[in-house]
Amino acid sequence: MTLVRWSSAAIVLSCLAAAIGVIVRGDIGLAFDIVALLLLATLPTLRVAMLTASWVRAGDLRYALAAIALLVVMTLGTVLVMVFR
Amino acid sequence: MSDLVRDGLIIALALITSTVGSIGGLGGAILLVPLLTFGDMTIAQAAPLGLVSVIAGSVAAGRAQVKDGAVNHRFAIVTELGASSGAIIGVLLAGAISERALTWVLAVLAVVAAAGGAIRKGVRWKPDASLGADSVGEQHGSLAGVYRLNDLPVPYQPSRMPLGVGLMALAGVVTGLAGVGGGFLKTPLSSEVMRLPAKVATATSTFTIGLTASTALLLMAIDGRIVASDTALVVLGSVAGGTIGSRLQRHMSPPVVRRITAVVLVAIALIMVLRA
Numbered sequence: 001m002t003l004v005r006w007s008s009a010a011i012v013l014s015c016l017a018a019a020i021g022v023i024v025r026g027d028i029g030l031a032f033d034i035v036a037l038l039l040l041a042t043l044p045t046l047r048v049a050m051l052t053a054s055w056v057r058a059g060d061l062r063y064a065l066a067a068i069a070l071l072v073v074m075t076l077g078t079v080l081v082m083v084f085r
Numbered sequence: 086m087s088d089l090v091r092d093g094l095i096i097a098l099a100l101i102t103s104t105v106g107s108i109g110g111l112g113g114a115i116l117l118v119p120l121l122t123f124g125d126m127t128i129a130q131a132a133p134l135g136l137v138s139v140i141a142g143s144v145a146a147g148r149a150q151v152k153d154g155a156v157n158h159r160f161a162i163v164t165e166l167g168a169s170s171g172a173i174i175g176v177l178l179a180g181a182i183s184e185r186a187l188t189w190v191l192a193v194l195a196v197v198a199a200a201g202g203a204i205r206k207g208v209r210w211k212p213d214a215s216l217g218a219d220s221v222g223e224q225h226g227s228l229a230g231v232y233r234l235n236d237l238p239v240p241y242q243p244s245r246m247p248l249g250v251g252l253m254a255l256a257g258v259v260t261g262l263a264g265v266g267g268g269f270l271k272t273p274l275s276s277e278v279m280r281l282p283a284k285v286a287t288a289t290s291t292f293t294i295g296l297t298a299s300t301a302l303l304l305m306a307i308d309g310r311i312v313a314s315d316t317a318l319v320v321l322g323s324v325a326g327g328t329i330g331s332r333l334q335r336h337m338s339p340p341v342v343r344r345i346t347a348v349v350l351v352a353i354a355l356i357m358v359l360r361a
Contacts, residue, residue: 003151004148004151004152007144007147007148007151008148010144011144011145011148011324014141014320014324015320015321015324017317018317018318018320018321019317019321021313021314021317022092022314022317022318022321025314029314030313030314032317033313033314033316033317034313036316036317036320037137037311037313037316037317037320040137040140040141040144040320041137041140041299041302041303042299043140043144043295043299044140044143044144044292044295044296044298044299045296045299045300047147047292047296048162048296051158051162058225060225060226062226063159063162063163063226066159066162066163066166067162069166070162070165070166070169073166073169073170073173074169074296074300076173077169077170077172077173077176077300078300078303078304080173080177081173081176081177081304082304082307084177
C-alpha cells in the first residue's frame with residue numbers, strides 16, 4: 001500500500017504541475033512542465049527500487065537480486081546506447 | 086488551427102489512446118504517435134509524446150491495478166530482465182534489417198498474438214471461495230499469486246517460464262530494432278505462453294512498458310528531442326486515460342479483456358502496414 005500512496009501522491013503532484021504549466025505558459029510554465037515530466041518519468045524506476053527494498057526487508061532475496069539485476073541492465077543499456085549510437 | 090484547439094486535441098487523443106492502451110496492457114503510444122502525425126507533427130516530434138503517454142498511462146493505471154492484486158511485480162521483473170536485455174541488443178543492431186521488413190514482421194506478430202487471445206474460450210483460472218480477501222496479492226518467494234475478479238479471489242501459477250522469458254528476449258530484440266515499446270507482444274506472451282490470467286497479464290505489462298518507456302524517454306531527453314510544453318498536455322490526458330482504462334477493465338470479464346486486446350492488436354497491425 002505504501003507503493004500505492006507514493007504513486008498516487010506523485011501522480012497528483014505531476015498533474016498539478018502539468019495543469020499549471022499548460023495554464024501559465026512562459027518560462028514559469030515551462031518549469032512546471034519539466035517538473036511534471038520528471039515526476040512521472042522517474043516513477044517506474046523508483047517503483048522497482050522500492051520493490052527491491054521491500055523484498056530485501058521481507059527476506060525475498062532471489063527476487064530482490066533480480067530487481068537489482070534489472071536496474072543494472074537498464075543503466076548499462078542506457079550507457080551502451082549513448083556510447084555506441 | 087488555434088493553439089487552444091490544438092492543445093485540446095492533444096489532451097483528447099492522449100486520453101483516448103491511454104484508455105484503450107491500459108485496458109489491453111499495450112500502452113497507447115503505438116496508437117497515439119500515428120494519430121499525432123496526421124496533424125502538424127513529424128514522427129520524431131510525436132515519438133517522445135508517445136513515450137510520455139505510456140509512462141503516464143502506466144503509473145495512473147498502476148494505482149487501481151496494485152490495489153486489486155492484478156500486478157505481479159516478481160513476474161514483471163523476471164520477464165523484463167529478458168525483454169530489456171533483448172531490447173538493448175535490438176537498439177544496438179537497429180538498421181540491420183530494413184524498416185519495411187521489420188514492420189511486416191511486427192504486424193504479423195500482432196495478428197498472431199491477437200488470434201492466440203481471441204481463439205481461446207473460457208477462463209483458465211477459476212475463483213476459489215475458500216481463500217480470504219487477505220490472500221490477494223503476490224506470494225513471497227514465488228511467481229504465483231492471487232488476484233481479485235468480481236470480488237472473488239482467483240489463485241494462479243504461471244508456467245513455462247524459461248520458454249516465456251526466452252520469447253520475451255526475442256520480442257525485446259524485435260521491439261528494440263523497431264523502436265516500439267512492445268506491450269502488444271508482452272501481454273499475449275504473458276497470458277498465452279506463460280499462462281498468466283488475462284487481467285494480470287495486462288496489468289503486469291502496463292507496469293513493464295512504463296519502465297521501458299522511461300528509459301527510452303531518458304535517451305530522447307539526452308538527444309534534446311523533448312518539447313516540455315506538449316508533454317504536459319499528454320500527461321494530463323494520459324493520466325486520466327490510464328485511470329479510466331484501469332477502472333473499466335476492473336468490471337470486464339477476462340474473455341472480454343482478451344477480445345478487446347485482440348481487436349486493438351489487429352488495429353495496430355493495420356496501422357503498421359499502412360505506415361509501411
